[in-house]
Amino acid sequence: MSLTSAELFATTQQLSRSFFARGTEEVARDLLGTVLVHDSPDGVLAGRIVEVEAYLGQGDAAAHSTAGRTERTKVIFGPPGHAYVYRIYGIHHCLNVVAEPDGTPGCVLVRAVQPLCGVSTMRRNRDSEQRTKLTNGPGKLTLAMGIGMDLYGADLTASRLTVRLPEVPSRLEIGTSPRIGIRKATQLPLRYTIAGNRYLSRSQRAPATRRGRVSPP
């Protein structure tokens, strides 16, 4: 289903800072079902968040913040509700939502959304037709929605990039599984999905199939 931007704004409300100023895992789960909105030069682009991953500030070897505060990761250590955007493999961008109170690291990777607004623009941005494959991956959704490094640090409670809560809440069955594509801390169950949603990056994944040494018997 598609919405006009007027319908979108009429049926959702802006999330406040306090929503993001909580534990990363809690924020991650609660982001499912909310709507990511980019008021872009090409019009309003929006998608319902259906898949996320939590990256913890402590005890999580896979999190970028584990190496400490750097130029790239400084926003993760700052106030919650801001965008951590980074480039991966020199090719794609990934979007994270900063969680936890100011000074405490923690963020949530947005891995997939369900297109709601501006679908024709998303098709053009992605040079792809099939609706379910426009935004079903972290690199795909940023391209489809026109999200790049210019939005690094953007305030998700008041900027061109925001997150909004549907006024009519829906009951969600939340799936939990290990995170995808990482080399470290591969077993932690920090990936959350809206179970059975058609717009997920993968419906299910077997336990890490990364190449590497297998311990001898």
Next chain:
DNA sequence: TTCACGATTAGCT
């Protein structure tokens, strides 16, 4: 200055 690497994707076999 150099260098290894990665929270991905598309297009193969």
Next chain:
DNA sequence: GCTAATCGTGAAG
């Protein structure tokens, strides 16, 4: 299942 594409970041020299 396998791999190329492609480059900013950050640590080391």
